[in-house]
Amino acid sequence: MVNDADLVAAYARLTVQVGVNVQPGQLFLIDAPVEHAPFVRQVAAEAYATGAAFVDVNYADELVRRSHVEHAPDDRLGWSPPWLLERTRTVGRERGAVLIVRGDPRPDVFADLDGTRVAHARMRELGAAKLELTDGLCNWSIVAFPTEGWATKVFGEPDVARLWDAVVTATRLDEPDPVAAWRTHIAELDRRAVALSRHRFDAIRFRGPGTDLTVGLHADGSWQAAQDESNGVEHVANMPTEEVFTTPDARRTEGVVRSTYPLQIQGTVVRGLEIRFEGGRAVELHAHEGEALMRTHIAVDDGAARLGEVALVDRSSRVGKTGLVFYETLFDENAAAHVALGAASPQCVDGARVLSPAERHARGVNQSSIHIDLMIGSREVDVAGITASGEHVPILQRGDWVLR
Amino acid sequence: MVNDADLVAAYARLTVQVGVNVQPGQLFLIDAPVEHAPFVRQVAAEAYATGAAFVDVNYADELVRRSHVEHAPDDRLGWSPPWLLERTRTVGRERGAVLIVRGDPRPDVFADLDGTRVAHARMRELGAAKLELTDGLCNWSIVAFPTEGWATKVFGEPDVARLWDAVVTATRLDEPDPVAAWRTHIAELDRRAVALSRHRFDAIRFRGPGTDLTVGLHADGSWQAAQDESNGVEHVANMPTEEVFTTPDARRTEGVVRSTYPLQIQGTVVRGLEIRFEGGRAVELHAHEGEALMRTHIAVDDGAARLGEVALVDRSSRVGKTGLVFYETLFDENAAAHVALGAASPQCVDGARVLSPAERHARGVNQSSIHIDLMIGSREVDVAGITASGEHVPILQRGDWVLR
Numbered sequence: 001m002v003n004d005a006d007l008v009a010a011y012a013r014l015t016v017q018v019g020v021n022v023q024p025g026q027l028f029l030i031d032a033p034v035e036h037a038p039f040v041r042q043v044a045a046e047a048y049a050t051g052a053a054f055v056d057v058n059y060a061d062e063l064v065r066r067s068h069v070e071h072a073p074d075d076r077l078g079w080s081p082p083w084l085l086e087r088t089r090t091v092g093r094e095r096g097a098v099l100i101v102r103g104d105p106r107p108d109v110f111a112d113l114d115g116t117r118v119a120h121a122r123m124r125e126l127g128a129a130k131l132e133l134t135d136g137l138c139n140w141s142i143v144a145f146p147t148e149g150w151a152t153k154v155f156g157e158p159d160v161a162r163l164w165d166a167v168v169t170a171t172r173l174d175e176p177d178p179v180a181a182w183r184t185h186i187a188e189l190d191r192r193a194v195a196l197s198r199h200r201f202d203a204i205r206f207r208g209p210g211t212d213l214t215v216g217l218h219a220d221g222s223w224q225a226a227q228d229e230s231n232g233v234e235h236v237a238n239m240p241t242e243e244v245f246t247t248p249d250a251r252r253t254e255g256v257v258r259s260t261y262p263l264q265i266q267g268t269v270v271r272g273l274e275i276r277f278e279g280g281r282a283v284e285l286h287a288h289e290g291e292a293l294m295r296t297h298i299a300v301d302d303g304a305a306r307l308g309e310v311a312l313v314d315r316s317s318r319v320g321k322t323g324l325v326f327y328e329t330l331f332d333e334n335a336a337a338h339v340a341l342g343a344a345s346p347q348c349v350d351g352a353r354v355l356s357p358a359e360r361h362a363r364g365v366n367q368s369s370i371h372i373d374l375m376i377g378s379r380e381v382d383v384a385g386i387t388a389s390g391e392h393v394p395i396l397q398r399g400d401w402v403l404r
Numbered sequence: 405m406v407n408d409a410d411l412v413a414a415y416a417r418l419t420v421q422v423g424v425n426v427q428p429g430q431l432f433l434i435d436a437p438v439e440h441a442p443f444v445r446q447v448a449a450e451a452y453a454t455g456a457a458f459v460d461v462n463y464a465d466e467l468v469r470r471s472h473v474e475h476a477p478d479d480r481l482g483w484s485p486p487w488l489l490e491r492t493r494t495v496g497r498e499r500g501a502v503l504i505v506r507g508d509p510r511p512d513v514f515a516d517l518d519g520t521r522v523a524h525a526r527m528r529e530l531g532a533a534k535l536e537l538t539d540g541l542c543n544w545s546i547v548a549f550p551t552e553g554w555a556t557k558v559f560g561e562p563d564v565a566r567l568w569d570a571v572v573t574a575t576r577l578d579e580p581d582p583v584a585a586w587r588t589h590i591a592e593l594d595r596r597a598v599a600l601s602r603h604r605f606d607a608i609r610f611r612g613p614g615t616d617l618t619v620g621l622h623a624d625g626s627w628q629a630a631q632d633e634s635n636g637v638e639h640v641a642n643m644p645t646e647e648v649f650t651t652p653d654a655r656r657t658e659g660v661v662r663s664t665y666p667l668q669i670q671g672t673v674v675r676g677l678e679i680r681f682e683g684g685r686a687v688e689l690h691a692h693e694g695e696a697l698m699r700t701h702i703a704v705d706d707g708a709a710r711l712g713e714v715a716l717v718d719r720s721s722r723v724g725k726t727g728l729v730f731y732e733t734l735f736d737e738n739a740a741a742h743v744a745l746g747a748a749s750p751q752c753v754d755g756a757r758v759l760s761p762a763e764r765h766a767r768g769v770n771q772s773s774i775h776i777d778l779m780i781g782s783r784e785v786d787v788a789g790i791t792a793s794g795e796h797v798p799i800l801q802r803g804d805w806v807l808r
């Protein structure tokens with residue numbers, strides 16, 4: 001299967017047609033590690049064949065970045081080059097399309113470096129500008145491409161063929177017509193989102209080993225899934241996607257939570273993460289590994305210690321069915337229920353998209369330059385909705401979806 | 405030799421220390437094909453170790469670009485993305501450093517495409533902005549990295565080891581101390597430049613099979629070699645370099661010239677090129693191969709059909725000694741005397757660096773968004789200087805340097 005040209009082409013087609021849904025005449029930006037060139041070329045070819053006007057690829061090189069983290073002076077460590085900001089703003093202005101390709105070719109590249117410097121090396125200003133793009137300006141998607149490095153992280157050996165098998169399962173490339181299979185899948189997730197929205201829960205409560213977390217919701221919030229619409233174009237922002245999600249009230253998270261998956265972030269694995277929330281804010285944080293990095297992240301700005309997302313996933317998930325830990329958020333967050341620290345998706349709160357930053361803040365729609373998903377679901381974690389009158393309605397029980 | 409980490413590291417060191425001469429605190433931009441990542445990483449590591457503040461790599465992907473040439477709408481075909489212009493302007497403003505890495509991994513990538521579209525796909529605005537950088541704002545260099553594609557072009561098979569041998573010879577990496585060897589070499593070329601400048605030739609005449617070309621020079625011009633100084637930093641703009649060169653008077657080229665090397669340009673080989681000049685302008689052009697591409701290039705702007713450089717190379721050249729045609733201008737132009745169509749180096753004309761575009765034009769210092777070197781020297785082409793009184797003084801005879 002590995003490097004099978006037909007498979008790469010099919011993945012590229014699914015990415016361009018369903019994920020990003022590139023429109024004729026669009027400017028189309030791709031961000032990918034340099035090791036993903038074989039996939040990027042197929043995506044670009046597919047996009048141009050679909051009528052894209054200009055495809056720009058920004059290839060990232062983690063080994064160059066490693067030298068940067070090691071040696072750059074403090075004032076340039078987290079510097080966002082103005083030309084990358086301009087690139088981001090241009091695609092926003094032009095209402096273009098965006099693809100981010102993950103599948104880390106070197107998952108441990110920063111693992112032995114100073115965690116504080118690693119965290120400070122994030123291009124925060126650029127991160128914030130990119131979040132604006134994904135906030136209604138551009139049709140966009142995130143996909144992941146199998147590499148030896150990623151396979152080694154998952155299996156302990158560079159078994160790319162086995163990783164491809166898992167990716168094929170998770171992304172429904174094993175279906176006779178993957179595009180049609182995605183339409184069906186999207187419809188099912190949409191039904192769940194409609195059911196959740198109809199219940200108008202005041203909060204969601206997670207209970208399991210090490211976890212008793214209540215996440216307050218917005219009275220005028222709604223649940224969404226899979227398909228997004230930006231700039232008048234329907235697109236699937238994450239492939240795979242198995243979640244239904246909403247934007248919590250950033251002021252109303254209470255309790256403790258324990259991660260159920262390791263978290264791969266900036267070349268470092270965070271394991272055994274435990275956080276206590278009070279008044280919406282993370283006030284205590286511990287981890288067996290990667291604690292310093294996490295502490296630095298949640299301190300980068302005011303919203304970094306608050307939740308911007310709560311998402312539910314059941315055990316019918318194609319990703320969960322592989323039984324793998326992918327050490328790749330795009331996949332792992334679709335195997336288990338999760339919450340995210342940092343930036344919220346304003347489209348889940350009525351009218352929030354057109355609010356100013358100050359108005360969003362006042363409404364409890366979280367803002368931050370980070371967005372870090374924490375997987376907290378498992379078959380041992382039950383999830384219930386709490387109604388305005390205090391009634392608990394089961395949503396997930398032992399991993400099964402039970403809400404109607 | 406291939407992929408020998410020590411060799412790549414030594415080449416990177418020579419590039420950073422002698423070629424670009426990266427200074428502590430500098431912003432350092434690298435432009436390279438995506439296939440050159442192994443070299444680029446070494447260069448970045450060396451630059452950061454030297455104290456560079458920020459290294460940015462723009463990896464080009466010729467296969468993505470091929471899709472662009474095939475499918476892009478006309479109005480985006482030669483579009484220069486504003487963010488790449490901003491990148492170029494930023495390094496100019498910051499007086500940063502620039503490296504361009506050649507060694508085309510896919511020399512024939514555009515060969516079967518419409519030559520006119522290929523030529524129009526050049527980012528002209530970006531090209532012009534980059535020429536400004538190399539006009540005193542930044543210390544910079546161009547080097548070339550061996551790849552299978554380039555080796556195949558040279559040898560008909562992907563013999564990268566053999567190409568490395570040639571590159572090692574041409575760049576003096578075979579010397580016990582390459583940096584010291586370069587100092588000696590630069591001093592020798594400088595002696596030639598001083599001798600040529602002292603003669604104050606009014607013109608240079610090339611005579612050989614198919615060639616009788618007289619290139620008028622500036623009365624206040626000078627010859628330069630190897631080492632350049634920009635932004636107060638000494639650097640070697642081309643590695644290898646074997647030439648002494650000056651800026652001709654763009655109004656005073658007369659006669660006919662026949663290329664002595666094939667020309668590799670934008671994935672197309674131009675062979676058997678013959679040009680007739682009148683009043684400084686190319687008025688007739690023929691080629692056995694690539695004629696349409698060349699015609700399009702010399703029509704892109706007013707200066708594209710005039711000369712911006714004349715350069716002399718003798719047969720002691722390390723590049724010439726390899727006996728190879730590299731299909732890579734950086735190397736081939738250092739095997740043989742050459743002239744260049746397009747943009748001139750204003751530093752060879754007294755005071756021209758500070759002149760406005762209009763003033764440069766009035767002085768016959770050529771300006772263009774292109775700079776295409778045409779190799780016209782061989783052992784059969786003699787070169788003489790013509791003094792103001794009309795005397796012919798031999799410079800190169802059968803390839804030997806005879807001027808004192």
